[in-house]
Amino acid sequence: MIEGKTIEQWKEEFPLIGQMTEYEEVLWTNDKATEAENVLDKLQLSESDVLEAEARLKRFAPYIAYVFTETTDNAGIIESPLTETSEMKSALETLYKEPVSGDLYVKEDNRLAISGSIKARGGIYEVLKRAEDLAAEAGMITEEDDYKKFASDEFNDFFSQYSIVCGSTGNLGLSIGIMSAELGFNVTIHMSDDARAWKKEMLRAKGVNVVEHSDDYSKAVEQGRNESMHDPKSYFVDDENSHTLFLGYAVAAVRLKAQLQDENITVDREHPLNVYLPCGVGGGPGGIAFGLKVIFGDNVRCYFAEPTHSPCMLLGMMTGRHDNLSVQEFGMDNKTAADGLAVGRASGFVGNLLEKLIAGIYTVSDENLFKLLAVIYDSEQIKLEPSASAGLIGPAVVPDTGDNTTHIAWSTGGDMVPDEVWQEYYETGKNLL
Numbered sequence: 331m332i333e334g335k336t337i338e339q340w341k342e343e344f345p346l347i348g349q350m351t352e353y354e355e356v357l358w359t360n361d362k363a364t365e366a367e368n369v370l371d372k373l374q375l376s377e378s379d380v381l382e383a384e385a386r387l388k389r390f391a392p393y394i395a396y397v398f399t400e401t402t403d404n405a406g407i408i409e410s411p412l413t414e415t416s417e418m419k420s421a422l423e424t425l426y427k428e429p430v431s432g433d434l435y436v437k438e439d440n441r442l443a444i445s446g447s448i449k450a451r452g453g454i455y456e457v458l459k460r461a462e463d464l465a466a467e468a469g470m471i472t473e474e475d476d477y478k479k480f481a482s483d484e485f486n487d488f489f490s491q492y493s494i495v496c497g498s499t500g501n502l503g504l505s506i507g508i509m510s511a512e513l514g515f516n517v518t519i520h521m522s523d524d525a526r527a528w529k530k531e532m533l534r535a536k537g538v539n540v541v542e543h544s545d546d547y548s549k550a551v552e553q554g555r556n557e558s559m560h561d562p563k564s565y566f567v568d569d570e571n572s573h574t575l576f577l578g579y580a581v582a583a584v585r586l587k588a589q590l591q592d593e594n595i596t597v598d599r600e601h602p603l604n605v606y607l608p609c610g611v612g613g614g615p616g617g618i619a620f621g622l623k624v625i626f627g628d629n630v631r632c633y634f635a636e637p638t639h640s641p642c643m644l645l646g647m648m649t650g651r652h653d654n655l656s657v658q659e660f661g662m663d664n665k666t667a668a669d670g671l672a673v674g675r676a677s678g679f680v681g682n683l684l685e686k687l688i689a690g691i692y693t694v695s696d697e698n699l700f701k702l703l704a705v706i707y708d709s710e711q712i713k714l715e716p717s718a719s720a721g722l723i724g725p726a727v728v729p730d731t732g733d734n735t736t737h738i739a740w741s742t743g744g745d746m747v748p749d750e751v752w753q754e755y756y757e758t759g760k761n762l763l
């Protein structure tokens with residue numbers, strides 16, 4: 331029995347579960363989706379929370395530009411390019427033998443500075459907020475100060491009394507680890523032992539304490555949480571429940587709005603925007619989708635993309651049971667090459683917040699993730715990790731919204747992948763094509 335029902339009863343009530351447990355690719359459209367204006371003002375987070383997060387990142391920009399010189403050109407604002415990918419659109423049409431209407435863009439979070447993935451949004455933001463909170467409490471900083479102070483020995487010494495802890499399958503650990511170490515925090519990242527070796531090595535090289543667990547990711551997170559709770563100087567980044575992390579991601583929407591304006595891309599009733607977001611526990615895609623709904627309302631449709639072996643958000647959203655259900659209870663193995671998306675139980679916070687706002691969720695096989703990874707390199711010379719290619723197939727699988735549609739596939743990671751590892755991904759994809 332799972333939550334009072336047998337698997338057969340679940341499948342009867344939600345026939346898609348039958349296909350999901352066979353690891354078939356599926357599309358679910360959200361029949362609970364409701365006009366944004368009737369939903370947004372009843373939620374626990376609002377536009378002003380997003381703008382506050384954006385303002386905090388602006389305060390930190392001079393510091394970021396100073397300590398991470400790769401961000402100097404962008405004045406310390408960590409943001410990714412929006413790239414038109416018409417070659418990829420043609421390649422997608424060839425691959426799926428389906429015409430795709432509208433224009434295809436890729437939002438290249440694979441190129442985000444500092445940690446090369448979408449986690450450079452939420453993860454870095456949460457560490458910065460923690461640092462600001464501590465420094466403000468100690469009377470060391472006010473919002474009017476020059477935040478380059480955060481790079482001083484005085485601040486580094488101060489933060490060295492504190493620790494930051496998180497559990498991660500990889501990329502969150504990289505973002506939290508790199509940012510925390512730079513500020514002077516003690517930082518411990520709990521990882522499952524099947525996390526990519528190069529991610530662990532990179533973290534250790536930066537002075538991060540990496541603890542490996544032979545159990546799965548959720549156990550790793552649990553241990554981190556427990557240890558941290560018993561120590562007031564320790565701060566646990568909780569990727570299932572953190573509003574801070576979520577708001578760091580949501581800032582992407584404000585930035586995207588400006589990029590769309592710069593490109594003269596109209597988004598209105600007649601010119602819909604469809605956004606495809608790879609989803610693991612849900613914070614990244616959820617935060618971005620929330621920000622986009624706040625800004626574009628019903629003119630944007632947000633779809634989440636999950637691996638066929640880890641469709642946790644789909645299971646939670648479709649049933650409305652959110653984090654009460656895990657893919658493992660339904661016999662799915664949660665094993666996928668898309669390590670950033672290998673999550674068996676979705677965030678209940680994100681699921682509840684967005685259950686009336688997302689347009690749908692689809693799943694992608696690992697085979698197709700690798701194919702897409704090869705195809706986008708051949709067509710656009712964009713290098714992704716497997717998790718990051720899940721959004722690309724979106725325009726070929728969701729309901730057609732016509733020739734005026736702008737499709738944005740969010741490519742969520744890739745830049746930190748060592749060349750020889752990426753080459754293997756690419757060859758895997760090529761061999762499948």
Ligand SMILES: *Cc1c(COP(=O)(O)O)cnc(C)c1O
Binds near residue numbers: 502608610615
């Ligand atoms: C973490 C991650 C995601 C998804 O973010 P969640 O907050 O876990 O849903 C997508 N792509 C990549 C590359 C990631 O690392």
